[in-house]
Amino acid sequence: MMHRNNNLLCCPRNGIVSIFGLNLSFSSSTTFSPTPASYNNYDDDDEDLVRSCDNLNVLKRIHSSLLTSGLITYNNPHLAGQVISNYSKLGDLIAARSVFNATAGPNSFLWNTMIRAYANNHHPTQTLQLYLLMRRNCVGPNNYTFPFVLKACGSRSVAEGRSVHSDVIRTGFDSHVFVQAALVDMYAKCGQTDDARWVFDGLPVRDLVCWTAMITAYEQSDRPEEALMLFHAMQAKEKFVADSVALVSVASAVAQLGDARMARSVHAYATRNNFVQDVFVDNSIVAMYAKSGNLEEAKLVFDQIKEKDGISWNSMLSGYVQNGRASEALSLFEKMLVCAGARARSNPVTALIMVSACAYLGSPHLAKELHHFVINSRVAIDTTLWNAILDMYAKCGNLDTAIQMFRSRLPIERNGSSWNVMISGYGMHGGGKEAFQLYEEMVEQGFDPNHITFTSLLSACSHSGLIEEGRKCFYDMKKHSVVPEVKHYACMVDMLGRAGYLDEALGLINKMPSEPNDGVWGALLLACRIHGNTELGELAAKNLFQLEPEHTGYYVLMSNIYAASSQWQEVRKLRQDMKSKRLKKPAAFSVIEVGKEVHGFHTADHTHPHFTQVYVKVETIVAEIKMAGYIPDGTCVLHDVEEEDKDHSLKTHSEKLAVAFGIMKIDPGLPIQVTMNLRICNDCHSAFKFISNIYQRKVIVRDANRFHHFQEDRNGSLVSGKDDHQTSKDLFSWKCCYNLPGKDAKDSTGMIHYNAMS
């Protein structure tokens, strides 16, 4: 408890009180109680002059002339208050404070004005300090004081909040609606949602703001169901109609649920009550539709916003990215650069969204362009954005640039996430050793690894076959008080399974504290395929078919295991099962960039303008690598077909078409980089090793899970991914990398167009 009642008795009534080293003289009259009628030399015109001033320099001039004419004094609080408010509105808190210091007296009015100035300008510490000083000077806080002080507590600590709450009760202002709403909000902002509810429940009467504060509290603490229940309770009990503020919170709650039907009803409510013209409401409706997957409706609302602000654009852009339509985000972004002014260009949130869109697409040239854009438009780069840029480079195949940026000292301070980004970057490029070294360096430098660090690290170890390191870091988790989650167990099972320790993997699954998910069983199933263990595979598959009956990959993997042990009857059973469930493999799609052109291929593509030449090239390549020892691997071909047909079907794989096109079009010195939406198939993986060798080309494939580097090193041995492709489930999936070639992404010439920012 910060204040006691006796504070009021022991503080000086009159005389000099020190405020931060400044001397503040109080009126010597003990009966002083200014009312507007008692002000000296009060002039309405002066006050209007100050109020209407919106330029700092002009305000300073007015202020000094008021000073010389002796109008700003402690017994003219009204005018002084206006000056303080206006300095605060124009952001000059130092000037505001000096006026306050010269004029503040025992009346709470100016104290409230100054406290409000601090609170509204995000200076919670000063707000609270001034409040403490106010109490020490026996100036009584009132219903105009507490809302601001409580707001400050909301961005500081509950402890201070509780202390102020006790002041509120002691002074009797807990019966005031404004203070009540502020209390609910304070507990909510401190993350004490249930305390907020406790205050809320204790209120005899609640107005709309109180209800909204509580609804927002639930929404902000990821409890959207409770937020909506409360919203319905409000309508039932109070017959209140939501205002725009309440609507925004409700829309956000629905957005969290991602319920498309509810989204439409919230939109209808907003339209019915004429809120559709309020940018806040419109923005939250755009975000709500986007999060519930209804991008078409989101775009309609977005297009109707007359005065779009940064959040309008960001909501729509991130809506596209969230729904895996990153290239549409890019074209909207291009439009934004034309329509919106310089302010929009330098919005850091927009930059963050676009950088993550690019990471999703995996485009090397776009990565460079976006990075330049960020620098040229003077976006304020904080660590979050900087980390996103590192991540973008890593995910676009340019790990070296990411490393370089990470190692350079300027101009951004690294944080834990920076390390995580780099550890995962190394991991997805097959650099398990480097990832592990980075982890050790991270700990050495005093950064705390978290659950994300360990996920990336375990995955890196697993893909590079670093079993002992992997075990060590699973053990290390305890030391860093990170509780292993299901995803960490999945990594361990994956790691042990790949290395052939199938029994140990199963033992780990049995020891898991929570139920194993599809990721865990999927890792085991993959290990069974690699090591030909039918029995254990059946166990994994049985669980997987229950957990994810729609996931085609598991059926394929299991049938591959049966095929490897020649259990053809089982293979047929599985395929029939798939047929009856109408399960189809998702369409494969590969993309390659030639200069600034982006070319996309799907399986057996006949739409690409150069498809004839591409097929001829594939034929030539396959013939050549066969002579070098390449043997087509038809195990990934699903259908019951003859060997010859299998061979033919392998040649139509989208990644092969893209690589062949790359060999035709890309300068021999440059790497061939392909991005695809699924995981690379066994056969392509093996073929690319030979292609890299024979054609002396560096081939880089980014599949749904990670990068595969195919490159002949100086000793003649291949530096490439081990047999770590085609897990049945993408453990660390980037979902689907590219839009499938629809009319939006691919034009009549077969090319995908990114915007080329100029």
Place this chain on the structure above:
DNA sequence: CTAGGGTTAG
């Protein structure tokens, strides 16, 4: 005479 609850990104 001052006043409480709000949207994007992570």
